[in-house]
Amino acid sequence: MIATINLLEICNSFFSSGAEDVALIEYARLTGRPFRVFSLDTGRLNPETYRFFDAVEKHYDIRIEYMFPDSVEVQALVRSKGLFSFYEDGHQECCRVRKVRPLRRALKGLRAWITGQRKDQSPGTRAHVPVVQVDPSFEGMDGGAGSLVKWNPLANVEGQEIWNFLHTMNVPINSLHSQGYISIGCEPCTRPVLPGQHEREGRWWWEDAKAKECGLHKGNIQHESPVPNGNGNGASSIGSLNGTAREDIFGTSDIVSLRRPGVENLLRLENRKEPWLVVLYAPWCRFCQAMESSYVELARKLVGSGVKVGKFRADGEQKAFAERELQLGSFPTILFFPKHASKPIKYPSEKRDVESLFAFINALR
Numbered sequence: 001m002i003a004t005i006n007l008l009e010i011c012n013s014f015f016s017s018g019a020e021d022v023a024l025i026e027y028a029r030l031t032g033r034p035f036r037v038f039s040l041d042t043g044r045l046n047p048e049t050y051r052f053f054d055a056v057e058k059h060y061d062i063r064i065e066y067m068f069p070d071s072v073e074v075q076a077l078v079r080s081k082g083l084f085s086f087y088e089d090g091h092q093e094c095c096r097v098r099k100v101r102p103l104r105r106a107l108k109g110l111r112a113w114i115t116g117q118r119k120d121q122s123p124g125t126r127a128h129v130p131v132v133q134v135d136p137s138f139e140g141m142d143g144g145a146g147s148l149v150k151w152n153p154l155a156n157v158e159g160q161e162i163w164n165f166l167h168t169m170n171v172p173i174n175s176l177h178s179q180g181y182i183s184i185g186c187e188p189c190t191r192p193v194l195p196g197q198h199e200r201e202g203r204w205w206w207e208d209a210k211a212k213e214c215g216l217h218k219g220n221i222q223h224e225s226p227v228p229n230g231n232g233n234g235a236s237s238i239g240s241l242n243g244t245a246r247e248d249i250f251g252t253s254d255i256v257s258l259r260r261p262g263v264e265n266l267l268r269l270e271n272r273k274e275p276w277l278v279v280l281y282a283p284w285c286r287f288c289q290a291m292e293s294s295y296v297e298l299a300r301k302l303v304g305s306g307v308k309v310g311k312f313r314a315d316g317e318q319k320a321f322a323e324r325e326l327q328l329g330s331f332p333t334i335l336f337f338p339k340h341a342s343k344p345i346k347y348p349s350e351k352r353d354v355e356s357l358f359a360f361i362n363a364l365r
Contacts, residue, residue: 018174019162022172023166025056037060039053040099044186044187046184049174068102070101074097110148111140111141130155180192189204250292256308266344272338274339281332282314285331295357297354326344334352
């Protein structure tokens with residue numbers, strides 16, 4: 001990610017640890033214009049990332065200016081909640097201390113910044129990233145809303161194009177990439193992805209797939225917005241402001257429509273006659289609408305297999321129950337209720353095609 005004071009004269013480069021970041025530095029170098037590079041050192045990075053930073057400094061004959069979190073804030077967080085509290089209550093608090101606030105300090109001295117965001121990096125949060133925008137989260141040199149321009153020149157560039165460029169230019173690459181890491185963050189929060197998994201699935205893998213942003217690009221996450229549902233109850237969208245209201249979805253006899261008593265019964269049973277796959281949905285949610293055809297096809301394929309397929313409308317007055325008892329973080333949430341276990345298993349992926357869902361079921365039944 002690159003931040004610029006003047007897009008035509010001097011670049012202040014915000015350098016992370018991935019392929020897009022070094023690609024943007026290489027682009028900046030090729031322009032012949034002067035640039036500075038700064039990076040966030042959270043104190044939790046992989047050793048390979050630090051060696052990568054050193055290689056970049058030597059390759060480009062630059063000094064990276066590191067931004068560190070406030071030591072008092074880090075100490076208070078660790079003392080009160082421990083070193084790994086994010087596994088229990090989410091990554092946002094730790095990222096806010098270690099990443100967002102240091103970046104906020106750096107951006108206060110700029111008028112614009114350039115990022116390495118790509119639309120295909122995360123369908124859940126980056127699919128609609130524009131090339132140029134007013135930064136919705138941070139303030140620039142003049143202060144106030146609208147004081148910072150955010151330029152995403154790689155928004156429409158695919159990942160393979162980035163890698164082709166890096167190999168052609170023979171620039172330093174983080175060695176973690178060769179170990180299966182595609183999207184790289186802090187060591188406790190990043191792991192390699194498996195073949196076929198999306199690149200962002202290695203980040204905060206224990207959390208909901210629709211909120212995989214650390215806060216540096218918080219504006220990508222569309223927040224809850226009241227939407228009326230067919231029953232006149234207040235419904236809220238998690239992750240979508242653009243959903244089109246529909247009376248209902250997943251309408252097929254192959255999918256069992258569950259009411260709350262049925263779901264509560266599933267939660268109580270430790271020995272079910274058959275396993276269940278259940279989607280928690282809201283008919284106005286565009287992500288639910290987008291997976292409708294694949295979920296219906298999956299249900300058809302599972303007829304006679306011994307796996308029941310269900311749906312539970314979890315918006316409106318059922319939302320609090322679903323958040324408390326069913327791990328609902330965003331719509332859709334997909335749960336697998338095993339045959340001989342009481343606790344459901346949450347589907348962790350952003351990929352909701354038939355093959356991916358079928359592989360998930362086969363691995364668990």
